[in-house]
Amino acid sequence: MFAATYWVHTFDRLLPASVYGKTHPEYYAYYNGKRHPGKATQWCLTNPELFEVVAQRIDSIFKANPGKTMISVSQNDGNFTHCRCEKCSAVEKYEGAISGNFIHFLNKLATRFPDKEFSTLAYIFTMNPPKHVKPLPNVNIMLCDIDCKREVPLTDNVSGQEFVKALEGWSAITKNIFVWDYGINFDNYLSPFPNFHVLQANMQLFKKHNATMHFSQIAGSKGGNFSELRAYLVAKLLWNTNADVDALMHHFLAGYYGAAAPYLYRYIRTMEGALLGSTTALWIYDSPVTFKQDVLKPALMKLYNQLFDAAEEAVKADAVLLKRVRIQRLTLQYSALELARTESVKDIEQIKRDLDLFEQRVKEYDIPTLNERSNSPVDYCSLYRERFLPSKYKSIALGKAVKYITPPTGGYANKPATTLTDGLFGGSTFVESWIGWEGIDASMVIDLETTQTIHSVTSDFLHQLGQWILFPKEVTYSYSEDGIHYTLIEVHTLEEDRSVQVKFKGVRSTLATPIKARYIKIDVVATKECPTWHYGVGHPCWFFIDEVTVL
Template sequence: MNSIKVLFFIFLLAVNCNLNSQTLVLADDGQSKYKIIVALNADKNEIFAASEFQRYFENITGIKLAVEKNKGFENKYSIFVGNRNRFENIPSVEDDGVILQTKESNLIISGGKNRGVLYSVYSFFENYLDCEFFALDEIKIPKKRSVSIPQLNYIYSPVFNFRSYYSLENSNKAYADFHKQNYFFENRLYPAHSLAWLLPAEKYFKTHPEYFALIDGKRNPSQICFSSEGALNELLKVLKHEMEVTPNEVWSVSHLDSPNYCHCNICENKYKRGNGFSETLIPFVNKVAKAFPDKTISTLAYNQSLLPSKFELPAKNVEIMFCFTNVDRRYAINSDKNKEAKRFIDALQDWKKQTSNIFIWDYNVNYFHSLFPFPNLNTLKQNITYFKNTGAKKVFIEGIGPQQGEFSELKSYVASKLLWNPNADYDLLMNEFLMNYYGEAWKDIKQYIQTLEVNVQKYNNPLDVYANPVQYKNGYLSEQNILIYKNILEKALDKVKTKPQYINRIKKEMLSIEYAELEIYSNAVNARSDKSSNEKFNRKLNSFKQEAKKLNITYLRNAEFTVDEFIKTKSR
C-alpha cells in the first residue's frame, strides 16, 4: 500500500513538472522575475519594440519590466527582443515576418528586418493576452495580475509585402503598427497620377505645349503626350533632381486622372496597331526605368491604360499599379455574378503574362457620397483572397481616407486584419468588432448590415463607387427599406440608452440613412418646389447639420465637400 502511495506521489510530481515546463509564468500576482533584453547595439526599431512590450505589459499587469542591453542571450527569465539575425538557429521570415518562440524559461520576440520585431510584439499581445485595437476610440487592454503563456513556436510571414487600407484609423501610426499596415504610400513621393506634379501644366504648358496631348487639333493640358521626346527629357531632369533630394525606393510615372489622351499622328499610329493608350505609355515608362535602374518606376493600369502593350513588355524595374475601378461592388470581384469585373480580371491575367511586379489598387467606398450606406463589407474576404491568388505582393484598398464615413471603423478593422492574414475568419472578426464597439446592440447592428447586403442584391442595379443615392431609391434605399433600417437601428439604440459611447456610434450609422434620405428627398423637392416641401426639407437639413456637428463629421466626400457646403447647396 505504501509503495502505491509513493508511486502516486511520483506521478503527481512528474505531471506538475511537465505542466511547469509547458508554461512560462511571466507575472504571478503582480510580481515578475522577468526583464526585457535587447542587444548592446540595438537599433531604434528594436528599442522601440522593447519599449512597446514594456508599455503593454505594464498596462496589463501593473508591472514595469526593466529593459537592459546585453551582449549575450544566455540569461534566464528573459524576454529577448531583436531582429532574427541576432539569434542562432532561428527560422527565416520575410522582412515583416513574425517570430515568437519560447526556450526554457525565456521568451524570444523576433522578426524580419523592417518592422517585423515590432509586429511580433503586437502579435504576442493580440494572440496570447487578448489585446486589440478596434478603433481610435476603442482599445482593449485587459487587466491581469498573473500572466502565463504556453510554449510558443509561432512563425508567420505575411502574404503581401505591402498592405494598406486607406482610413482615418490607419493614418494613426499606433493603429497602423498594431495592425501591421504600411503607412500611406511610404517610400513613394507620389502614389499615382504623378505627372500632374512632375510636369505640371502651370509650369510647362505655355512654354512647351508639345509636352501635352493633342485633342481636337489643339494641345490640351489634361494629359501628357507620351510620344514627346521633350516631355521625356524634361521628366528625366526633374526626377534626377527629386531623387537627389528624396531617396525613395519607388517613383511613380503615371498618367493624369483624366480620360483624355493624345491624338497626334505618332500616338494615333501606335494606338491603332496595338492595345491603345499603353502602346505609348509603356515605352515612355521603360525609358525612365532604364535611366534609373536602381529605382522601381511605378505606372498605372487604370481606365485608358487598363490593357497591357502588345509590343513592349514592362521593364524589370517597372511596377504595374493595377486598378479595379468600375466593378459592381455588390459582389466580390471574381464572383460569377460580377459581370462588370470580367474585363478587369482578363486584363490582369494579360499583365501577369508580362510581369510579376504588380501592385493591386482596389476601391471600397463611394467617394462622392462617403456617408451613405454602401453595403460591401461581405466582399472583403473574397476580394483579398482573390488578390492573394493572383500572386500580387502589394495591395492598397482605398477607403474613405482620413475622415469618418459609413462603418469606416469596422471596414478599416476587417480589411486591415485580412490584409495581414487573408485566412482570418471573417465572421469572427466581424463579431468581435461589433461586440466591443456597439456593446449589447451588436446583434442589431449585424442584422442591419446583413439586411442592407441582402437588399442591395435583390435589385438589378450595380453598386457603383461614384453613384448618387438617388440611383437606389427604387431599390435597397426605397422608402420601405429605409423604414426597416431605421427600425433596426432604433432597436439597437434602445439597448444601449444608458451608454453614450455606443449611442453616438449607432447615431453615426443612423445619420448615414438620413444622408441618403436627404439626397433622395432633394430630388423630389426639386420636382415639386412648393413652399411647404421646401420648409420641411430645410428642417431636415438643419437637423442633419446639428447631428453631424455633434458626431464630429466634417466631410461628406473625399476630404473635399464639407457638411456646411452640403447644407448650402441643398437649402431651399
C-alpha cells in the same frame, strides 16, 4: 516608400505644364488638331527630348532623396487626354492598347535607372495591358478598378469582368502589380455602401494575380459608412485573404459598438440581402435615390430604423457607444432626406424635423464632409431648406411641358417633358432629375398653355467638375405671346468656377414691370469644351439644368 511623395498622377508635378507648356508644347499630348499642354493632359511619350528632360528631373529627385528607391511616373488625372500624334498612334496601334506608349516610356526609365523602381498607373483609358511590350521587373503597374460595380465580386458582373481580363493580362506579363481598389460612395460618403460581402473575394483575386501591393480607397473620414469597420476588415484581409470575415465583423462590432452590435450586424446583412435580391448595381458615384425601389424602399427603411432604435436603446447608458451608433445612423438619416427630396407628396413638417435632427447631429459630431468634393453637411442642410422644401410661391410653370429646341444628349432626351417643371430640384449627384447637354449650346421653350403674368424666371444649373459638368457661359431669357416672335428679358453672363465642390446656381431674371406671355425661351451658351485646367481638357463638357421656375 515613394521618393518625395511622388506616388500617383505625377506627370504634371514632374514637368509642370505651367513651366514647360509655353516653350515646349510638343512635350504634351496632341489630339483634336492641336497640342494640349495642361495639368490633366498626358505627355507625348514618343518625344526623345521629353524623355531626357524627365530622366534628368528624376535623377535630381533621387539625389535629393537618398535612401529612396521608388517613384511614381504616372499619367495626370485626366481621361482620354493621351497623345494621338503620328508616332504615339503608331505605337498604340501596334500594342493594341493606350498603355503601350506608357510602358515603353517607363521601361526606358527603368533601364536608365536599374537600381530604382518606377510605378505607373493602369487607370481608366490605360487599364488594358499592351500586347507586345512587357514591363521590366522594376516597373510597377498600379492597376485601378475605378469603373467597376460592386454589388457582387469583380468576377461576377460585366464591368468587373472587364477589369479581371485586364488584371489577367497584366499578371501574364509582370509580377509587379499594385491594385488600387475603391469601396465607398464618393459622392455621398454619408450613405450606405453595402459591399462587405465582396471584399474577400476581390482581395483573393488580386493576390492570385500577382498583386503584391494594395490600396483600398474607402474614405475613412468621420461619418462615412462604417468607415472604422471597413478599415478594420480591409486591414485584416491584407494580412490574410482567407480570414474569417464574418467572425472579424462580429468581433469588431462587439468591440466598437458594444451591446448595439447584434442590431448593426443585422442591419448590414439585411441591406446586403436587399442589394443581392435586387437588380441594382452598386456604384461609387451613386445617390441613395438609386436604391429607392429596392435597398432603401419604405419597408426596409422602416426596418433599418427599428434596428437603429434598438441599437441606440441597447447602449443608451454609455455616451461613447451611443455616439458611435448615432454617427453610423447619419447615413440612414441622410438617405431618408435624399429620398424625401424626390417625392411629390410628402409630410413637410416631418422632413423639417428630420433635417433639424440631422443638422444637430452633424454639428455635434463634427462631421467634416458629405462627399469627396468637400461639401459640408451643414451647408447641405441650409441648401436643402432653400432648394428642396416647398417655397411659399408656386411656379406657374409647374407641370408644363418643356420643348427642347436642342435635344438633350443621349438618354436625357427620353426623360419626360416635365422633368424641368415637376417641382423637384436635382440633387448633388447628376444621376437623377437633371437634364444634360454635352458639348453643345441649347435652347428650350416652356409653354405655359395660357397667357400668364410673369414676375421672374429662374433656371438652376449644376457644377460638378469631377463629372465634367460645368456652369454655362451665358443664359438668355426671352418671352413670347405667339411662340414665334420673342422679346428679350435678360442676358446673364456667368463667371468661370474652378471649385471642386458641387454647386448649384439659380440664374434668375426678375422683371421690374411684370410681363404677360405664354412662352418663355431659354438660350444657353455652354462652356462646351473642358478648359485647360480641367481633367478633360480639350474634350466636350456637359451642362445640366433642373429646374425652371416661373413666378
